[in-house]
Amino acid sequence: MNAKYDIIIVGGGAAGFFTAINIAEQNPKLKIAILERGKNVLEKVRISGGGRCNVTHACFVPNELVKFYPRGEKELRGPFHQFCSGDTIEWFEKHGVALKIEDDGRMFPTSDSSQTIIDCFLGLTRKLKIEVLTGQSVQSLFHGENFWKVETHHETFSCQKVVLTAGSNPKIWELLAGMNHTIVPPVPSLFTFNIKDARIKDLMGVSALAHVRVKGTKLEASGPLLITHWGMSGPGILRLSAWGARLLAEKNYQFVLEVNWLNDITVEEAMETLKELKQEHAKKAVSKKSPFKFPNRLWESLVLASGISNETKWADLSKKQLTDLANQLTHAHFQVNGKSTFKEEFVTAGGIDLREINFKTMESKLHQNLYFAGEIVNIDAITGGFNFQNAWTGGFIVAHSITAS
Template sequence: MISKYDIILVGGGAAGFFTAINIAERNPKLKIAILERGKTVLEKVRISGGGRCNVTHAEFVPKELAKNYPRGEKELIGPFHQFCSGDTIEWFANHGVELKIEDDGRMFPTTDSSQTIIDCFLQAVQRLKIDVLTGQSVQSIFQGTDYWKVETNHETYSCQKLIMTTGSNPKVWEMLQNIGHNIVPPVPSLFTFNIKDARIKDLMGISAVATVKVKGTKLEASGPTLITHWGMSGPGILRLSAWGANLLAEKNYQFTIQVNWLNDATLEETVEILKELKAIHSKKIISKKSPFDFPNRLWESLVQAAGIGTFSTSSDSQDVKWADVSNKQLLALATQLTNGEFQVNGKSTFKEEFVTAGGIALKEINFKTMESKLLPNLYFAGEIVNIDAITGGFNFQNAWTSGFILASEISK
């Protein structure tokens, strides 16, 4: 017995639901099903943004928005002209969900709860009579003359148009590879750096806006950098991990970073600033107060690292005054401030929000329709393709945009 539908979407996540809802709203006559292998749907939506769901980002210029995608920047400019973050805000408002902008540009529901987004989607699929079938693990897909056949662990389905919204699913990628698509091998994209270093050993929770470079490469990113009990995290590090996903995988996550705690100040400029501080504060204790815009404890640690008093050997060393610091020590301190080198040994997953670089090769997709260039009536939306973004609501925006374009095409 084969269950027949006009449209089947494989994957009950953000991209699957958004696409299905948009198709059904445009063409209510279509019989649509979402197949989800898990017992529940929208799990990634539930945990995203610390349970608040970072829906999108307040960047409203398509070309600027596209710059947040290490893979997919060029391909997304056209799609973003059709459905951008402003359209996302309007879409959710029309579906009863108001969004708010935070200081860093991230956008969340005003309720600060991902359940608001989940309820919005679940109510919409119920209203539009879209079948949501859970516990359906797809085993194979087959293209007939004018239909697609989908076999799951429970049942066989057929449809005219098949939409893949499974995210980073190696099993599905393998199936698509078997029917002719090229898969860019997946590597982790958003991750934090494992670092053991005396300078940051007891500074968990301290954050500073810094510029971080991977030594010997052109890789560089700026942003809040957070010291954790395992190393470094925060938006600056995550941005670097996204842009460097492939290169850092090649290095097996063993590399050196250079941290400029003053963000964009040069070594020479910093030496001059320190000399001025020495002249102004000559009688003050150097380690007592940070003269820069980052916490005192970090300043104290960097002063130590520059060889200006070592607190472990003598209590007197805490009393080193600015006047007592030599030019050589000022240079060492300026180096720690603007070009401190830290050895990275491995990575850690960023919370539960695991993002992968890799997926369907971009050249095999028509970005005006999101249809496969190789196999008619096969479509893709969301992270199943080789597109990923830095943290901040951009990965969801890709899901909304690709889903909207796909829906516009299919519902014609």
């Protein structure tokens, strides 16, 4: 059986639906189908942002927005000038979904439910008569003279144009490699660090604004650091994992993490503060209360790690103990042995080589009428709504290119 369409979109996720809806709105005459290999569509949308769907980020300047993308910074500058986060807000509001900004800049539906986004997309595909076909795992792609043939386990589809929005699907990457596209091997991005260390053993849930660095490299980041039962997480760690995705994979996730619990305070400045505290609180126990902006439990742990007992008074601190404490505060070294996936929001660094894509149209430079959007290309971002913004922007540009041609 050979089903004929104008456009076949492979991948029923955020980028696939956004592309299909935008094409159909701009040209309702086109016959469009979305092919999804799984039983359900929009699964990543469902679980993202803890089930609330972090739609985008309140960064509205393209040249600023690109800085959140470890891979794709240069290439996304042009696309973001065509469709940026402000356009995303406008698009969703026009389609009945109001968004709100949280303190950290992340944007969610006012309903606080990803189901709102899913219902919006499913409603629009029904209204626009876009066919959504599940259980369709693509097995081959064939480019004829002026048509494409897409074969799944169940049937064969022919169409004028193909849009690949299949995320980090190894099978699709393999097919593309067979069509001479270069695939940058995928490695995990956005992961947390596994650390077994007495200093953080019983501090699960403790958070501090810290500066983190991978020892012996230029890799560093700042942000809230969260201590978990398996090690360290939080925005600061996730940022480091995204920017260091390739390097940390090469190290097999075995490295030394240097933590400055005081964020931007140097060891010399910390030493000065500790000397002042020694004068001011001479008769008080050192471990009693944290003099810095992080929890007492963390302070107690760092005091003990500096060889200072719970009973020791400030006045009794030796020069060595002061030096050790200043170092624990600003240069604490932790051995990292492995990683854990960050929630279910698994993001990979890797995909189609960016040099093989025309970013004005999102069309393949090697094959006419073949387009890409979303995570299938070698673009990924730190956490905070940026990966979805890449999907919306890519989908919009593909739709514009297809309907304008």
